[in-house]
Amino acid sequence: MTMNVQTALANLALPVGTTLDRYIMQRQTAFPYATGELSQLLRDMALASKIINREINRAGLMDITGSAGSGNNVQGETQQKLDVVANIRFIRALKNGGEVCALISEEDEDIIHTGNDNAKYVVAIDPLDGSSNIDVNVSIGTIFSIYRRITPVGSKATLADFLQGGDQQVAAGYILYGSSTILVLTTGEGVSGFTYDNSLGEYILSHPNLRQPRAGQIFSCNDGNEADYPIPVQAYLRQCKQQRLTGRYIGSLVADFHRNLIKGGIYLYPQTARLPEGKLRLLYECYPMAFIAEQAGGRACNGEQRILAIAPTSLHQRSPLFIGSSDMINQLNGMSLNG
Numbered sequence: 001m002t003m004n005v006q007t008a009l010a011n012l013a014l015p016v017g018t019t020l021d022r023y024i025m026q027r028q029t030a031f032p033y034a035t036g037e038l039s040q041l042l043r044d045m046a047l048a049s050k051i052i053n054r055e056i057n058r059a060g061l062m063d064i065t066g067s068a069g070s071g072n073n074v075q076g077e078t079q080q081k082l083d084v085v086a087n088i089r090f091i092r093a094l095k096n097g098g099e100v101c102a103l104i105s106e107e108d109e110d111i112i113h114t115g116n117d118n119a120k121y122v123v124a125i126d127p128l129d130g131s132s133n134i135d136v137n138v139s140i141g142t143i144f145s146i147y148r149r150i151t152p153v154g155s156k157a158t159l160a161d162f163l164q165g166g167d168q169q170v171a172a173g174y175i176l177y178g179s180s181t182i183l184v185l186t187t188g189e190g191v192s193g194f195t196y197d198n199s200l201g202e203y204i205l206s207h208p209n210l211r212q213p214r215a216g217q218i219f220s221c222n223d224g225n226e227a228d229y230p231i232p233v234q235a236y237l238r239q240c241k242q243q244r245l246t247g248r249y250i251g252s253l254v255a256d257f258h259r260n261l262i263k264g265g266i267y268l269y270p271q272t273a274r275l276p277e278g279k280l281r282l283l284y285e286c287y288p289m290a291f292i293a294e295q296a297g298g299r300a301c302n303g304e305q306r307i308l309a310i311a312p313t314s315l316h317q318r319s320p321l322f323i324g325s326s327d328m329i330n331q332l333n334g335m336s337l338n339g
């Protein structure tokens with residue numbers, strides 16, 4: 001064989017890479033409590049996300065775009081059909097998986113008990129993030145956060161299991177259904193990204209040890225609300241514009257966050273006149289994203305303190321969110337202090 005043929009054959013037979021399953025297996029001993037249950041739970045999440053991914057890709061063909069017509073969710077926001085479908089898929093996967101005793105979801109007011117009271121974990125989930133983008137083929141996502149329960153195994157999970165605080169998360173992740181689908185995960189030892197290979201039906205490790213650049217060129221917020229933002233935030237945004245930074249806002253937290261994680265940037269969802277607590281939900285939007293940001297070297301705060309240090313008081317509480325590259329968050333905080 002000539003050298004060229006050998007190289008061509010070697011290229012054709014390149015290894016596929018590490019699947020999410022193998023990664024989880026290899027790292028299991030590094031997981032808190034390493035009993036295999038968390039690994040299984042992560043596999044259940046991945047499986048549900050593959051099903052959602054399939055449904056999103058077929059959405060336009062299957063009459064599952066548009067509003068669900070059943071009214072509003074607990075946030076008073078219109079439910080889209082895919083919000084409802086994704087919610088059902090994740091709940092079913094977690095019930096069948098057996099590792100979760102209860103979960104909370106953006107789409108349900110109360111705690112959902114799975115019937116597996118012997119299970120050790122609880123999950124908080126935003127099944128479909130960025131629902132206003134579903135109908136227009138723009139990136140959407142899923143966000144999740146995992147805790148070890150604090151109530152005794154065998155009993156029914158309670159509010160206390162969900163109100164442990166962000167620093168108690170044992171794992172968090174998101175799935176971005178974008179130009180490709182990627183699952184980004186932390187178990188408290190850095191952040192890794194796994195790109196979905198459609199043909200194999202597997203997530204493959206594509207972004208090991210993700211680190212967020214300390215600063216970047218991007219700021220992301222709903223600029224239409226600027227006049228309502230706190231004065232120091234307005235001042236910060238003015239500075240971003242004076243410095244000719246790039247404004248990028250998709251309106252799906254997962255997609256905006258992911259871009260800024262890779263490229264460097266800041267995402268802001270401050271309190272507004274209409275939403276004095278901010279818009280985003282602490283337990284299943286802010287906490288998991290903050291955990292991932294910190295594990296990647298970024299920062300997340302509410303303008304006063306670290307997101308992860310906020311003491312939670314209710315399942316669906318909201319919080320302002322400033323998240324992204326550490327230098328940019330520091331600068332914003334500096335302005336607030338001088339504000």
Ligand code: AHG
Pocket residue numbers: 077106126128129130131132222251252253254279
């Ligand atoms: P969800 O679709 O889960 O309700 O979340 C939407 C959130 C978030 O993803 C996004 O960044 C923000 O709402 C967009 O809000 P505005 O339309 O007010 O900018």
Ligand code: MN
Pocket residue numbers: 126128129130253285
């Ligand atoms: Mn959301």
Ligand code: MN
Pocket residue numbers: 083106126127128129130131
């Ligand atoms: Mn949602």
